[in-house]
Amino acid sequence: MTNSVAEIAENEALFVIGSNTTENHPIIALRMKEAVANGAQLIVADPRRIPLVKFATLWLRHRPGTDAVLLNAIMNAILAEGLEDKDFIANRTEGYDEFVKSLETFTPEYGQEITGVSAEDIRKAARIFASAKNAGLYYAMGITQHVMGTNNVHAVGNLAMLTGNVGKRAAGVNPLRGQNNVQGACDMGGLPNVYPGYQKVDDPAVKAKFEQAWGKPLSAKIGLPATEMTGAMLSGHLKGLYVFGENPALSDPNTSHSVKAFENLEFLVVQDIFMTETAKLADVVLPGVSFAEKEGTFTSSERRVQRVRKAINSPGNAQLDLDIIDQISKRIEGQGNLSEKPDPAAIFAEVAALWPALAGVSYARLEKESLQWPCPTADHPGTEFLFSENFSREGGKALFTSVPFVASKELPDKEYPYVLTTGRELFHYHTGTQTRRSSGLNAVAPEAFVEVNPVDAEGMGLVDGQKLTVSSRRGSISLKARVSDIVPPQVVFIPFHYSEAAANLLTSDAMDPICKIMEAKVCAVKLELQ
Amino acid sequence: MINLTIDDKQIEVAEGATVLEAARKLNIDIPTLCHDPRLKPYGACRLCIVEIGGMAKPVTSCTTPATNGMVVKTNTAKLYRLRKTTVELLLSDHPNDCMTCIGTGDCKLQELAYAYGIRENRFQGAMRDHNRVDVNPFITREQNKCVMCGLCVRVCEEVQGVGAIGYAERGFEAKVIPPFGHDLKCEFCGQCVSVCPTGALSGRLWSGKPRMAGVKFTDTTCTYCGCGCNITLRSTGDQVIRIDSKPDSHNRGWLCVKGRFGFEFINSADRLTTPLIRRQKGGEFEQATWDEAYDYVAKRLSEIKDKHGADALGGLCSARCTNEENYLFQKMFRARIGTNNVDHCARY
């Protein structure tokens, strides 16, 4: 997030697209509701009637996979009415003229044709968003998990730049992070192309810095992203995999494909707290510990670094994850014995020394407060919103990126006439390893379901609660129907928490060519009564 | 800015501040039951009454805006009498079963009864009897303990935007219920439980678990989504028994159903407790010691690296785990194994 959660309440306008915030980020959603109570105008763009729609001034029910077109059409309307922020564009951006040209064809009428949202509503959204003094954009996987996910993100950024809503308070481009420490995992270099602090592995100066710090020669070759690892495993290029605290066998799109890949490995290590679907495929399973049993830090969506503290002892012979990684790391080089214990505070200090944005953060400070990076010095209060002076590009200016219309990879056809979109529900989390082991949550949300619009249900003689087989070109699952106008006709929704009816057996592993994200939000399926 | 005098002390507050806020700034303790600074002032419990020069009757400090030159008394004999009567009235319609009440130790009414030394009650009389059965796995209601402070109703409406509960009936029988008594449209966020000043609303999960004595409180960060809510784990021995959040946290003490009630996995019997090794493809897992497991993993990884090169190995670190762990994990792959094949599920 370029901006902070608390600032949301100060927004005059909010544009939430591809985020079912109340169910996936409930506490961030509270701030959105607060903003609405304070008089803000809320635009929600979502094919589903998500709970936030109840609070919205304007709901744009666009077709799945048409986000970029919708955003482009809104920007076209902003330009047509002269509502763009000319000062901001002139002083803080580049590439504007070319960008304006790219928008020419995206008239609201064209937008209506592609997205299904009326031209009038597109113009209305343009006026609401562009006329607000402070307007924030909020998105999540509904924007990114597409073959054109990168485009979508660019389109969101373009809209913020066009209206001067980035680099100031109560505005910004705000991706909402789906997991507690996605931000931190990225920050720490858990990405194939960067070291901690987004320092590029293929930059020789950076490489030299880390080689010196770590005392080892390092590879300048960008690694494989997770989504490409599957292919590398199947092709035999990747032979050994160490999975730490993840469950890709259930969370990967087209999971049967992934499972085959895992089975093709020579060696699979899984470090987890439960015997997950992935762990079952492993050669070695290492029992780690839960967050309640360890010391450390998490970094939230708003770049807030916070302490995790040990409350209880871990069960049985489970070991601290840090110890496990440390031991294996050392034993690869023939060192290490069980009495050595890495110190989280010292490790954090090591990162802080390597990444200027974290230089001012220490365990000592985190004992008393939480800090949002960048926090370059020990007396720096942390940063609520980014880019107030400069953008993180050479020259300090933000770049408009033209976004063409790209259709989803797999569109409905005669054989698979429905669009399947996936996501989470309020009561469960991700692959359910935690929430499905919580009695209350499992009691209120015990089983998988597929949402089907009443019109479609009537057409096929389906009643609420009836069992259906949902199939795609990749797999087939059986689950109960929930007849509901939450989904529009011709679109069905399945939450992906349930291993017994795993939505990701159906989803497509078509990939965004740039960021390698998979298209979990759109694929074609058919429904059959049982 | 506004200047006023409270109990002979001068204080300056911002325009729009209430008398209660001004008094709290002076660290003057005024009892409250229905007040929560995160919600709109309500003025129902009448405990925060103060006397203000020029006003005929005591007024509630939580609802009265401070004005320039105001002279406020917070602790006169008259106010003491009125507050004591209010507490006595509340207790006269309260089960007073503190020994077995889940709220004990964390109950504002109990504190007030103690502070005002109420042993005998002048107003003993009829008590409400709301017999009810709740069918939900999270929240227990004991309506006979409800003091009608309205915090639950207000938090549900003002903060959560759900409005699952409201008031019904009048007079002595007034109560808080879902619309028509049964249409519960609840998200089970438990915000209501967190603001309830008595044992009227409580978490089913911590029913019968230790209340205060012997309970350890650990401040930490929620492990679910990216909101990064501050939570406090309550534990006894190695059992996590309850999760709360402090009102002064950046999430203002609000949590969602998962954060507040989804903690049983921690003490799940399904937890892995010992390393497992499958020495042959298609074979069974065997239990191992840590030394065995570490050495086996290191050996196998090294073998692959030696045979096929470092890039034949990959690692998926975790968006669920700590920064330190992720750092060490990627460092292991980069510095010890020598590949940049490190990623995590940011894209899922």
Add this chain to the structure above:
Amino acid sequence: MNDGIVVNVCMGTGGIAAGGDMVMQEFIKEFETAGVKNATVKEKCRLHKVGCRGFCARDVLVDITVDGQVSTYQYIQPEMVKRLVQEHVLGAKPITEWLVGDDYHVFHDNQTKRVLADLGKIDPESIEEYLGVDGYKAAEKTLTTMKPEEVIQVVKDSGLRGRGGGGFPTGVKWSFCAANKADQRYIICNADEGDPGAFMDRSVVEGNPHAVIEGMIIGAYAIGASVGYVYIRAEYPLAVDRLRLALKHAEERGFLGKKLFGTDFSLKIKVKLGAGAFVCGEETALIASIEGERGMPRAKPPFPANKGLWGKPTIINNVETFANIPQIMNKGAAWYASIGSEKSKGTKVIALTGKIKNTGLIEIPMGMPLKDIIFKVGGGIEGNKLFKAVQTGGPSGGCIPQQFIDLPVDYEGLASVGSMMGSGGMVVLDETDCMVNISKFFLQFTQSESCGKCVPCRIGTKRLLEILTRITEGEGKEGDIELLQQLAEDVRDSSLCGLGMSAPNPVISTIKYFRHEYEAHIKHKKCPAKVCNKLLTFFIREDMCVGCGMCAKACSVNAISGEKKQPHKINNSMCIQCGSCFDACKFSAVLKE
């Protein structure tokens, strides 16, 4: 209007209940029959329905005016209409035995009618008739020739105070509201009359709705409100219908809507129905109710004049206050202030009920002594019993004993003896009323109408009621009077809204003036007024009992025995003092001591 023959039929709720509708139908039928034979009837006779004139006990009241000579008939039933038409309308000969008596004139002659002046004279469903009595002249004059601040000044100068109970100077309240900077202001007419036995506002809305609307137009102009609401209880269907009709007529004439009287001022008035909660008469609860919330009061300050409906500056006045406004604007502040007492100007409409001969709706100049109201207008105590006290201000007012019979009835006068004006209810009590029981009765009402929001009102009134109940049931304890006093004071001093603050008034005032009755109940287990059954012994006078057996039939515990046609006996060891035998006996043979 005074040419020809005019027949007015009282068609207020009281009139209709007594058969006004059917009387009206009979007149129409008889006129048609007569009209066929006699052309003059068709041309000269006007029949119309009018609102309540206050003396509902005598309904159906019918005025027949022939050549300016008004004759008023009482207790008219449909079957009597034929003769009225034949003899009086056609024959010009009044039927003297059906005419009202002197008491009717005494009742009216001692009143000063301003707000009620046109009630009983004009047809409330006809805007023409309201226009015929200078209706909407005041609004026109105000909007076209005066500045808002001038209007406020006139209202201030008139000394008009809120007639809903508080008695706050109306002009001052308006000026507070007008002084707020706001993009939107609201004006609300409180027609949620909730006091048991009160029907002032209902009668005014039923009898002259346009006067209320005109008052609201003037008020809205003065404070700059473009939207108004009339919050009226749904239990007043006739008032609601007539109000809606009047609003429709006013809109059709351009008195409401956009650009009134050619000015830039616009006003839309909406009707909002209340569901009959007493507390919704409290202005902040009323606002909550209009906003769609449960009718629960909000803490003041901020006052509605600063932050009211939807958070905007809002003026709430009651029906009677608004009904006064057009006259003030027409005739001037000085005229208005020419009657009344020093601090309370003008008149007050009062619902006079209880143990009094002439019960009904009256209007008196402020400051009229209590005794004039009771003994002149009211005609004295029913059944020639002794006057004991009068409860003013509704269920949360106070009881004023005989010793203050000379008290001037105005805001200050009533407050000085621990009671209040309230909306103008007056319940007269005589020697057969037990003051503890009266106090209990009012507490029952306020307790069950408490919204339950604040502790002192929700639980405090309950405990007061419990203590009063045990006293009336002979379970009173030493110290109960002091406990009642302390709790009553605490509830009064710490409740959130007017309901709780005033609910203890009956307790406080009856203890103050009738402490001996409380003591009799508690110490001697006696009810001096012989009302509290639990403290009484029931027995049958043998010389009066005819042995009809009705008492034995009524007794639910079989405590009465006796042979047919022989005097019966009550077995006091079985008797539960329910009083059923007392009520059942037609020969006054059951006595209680």
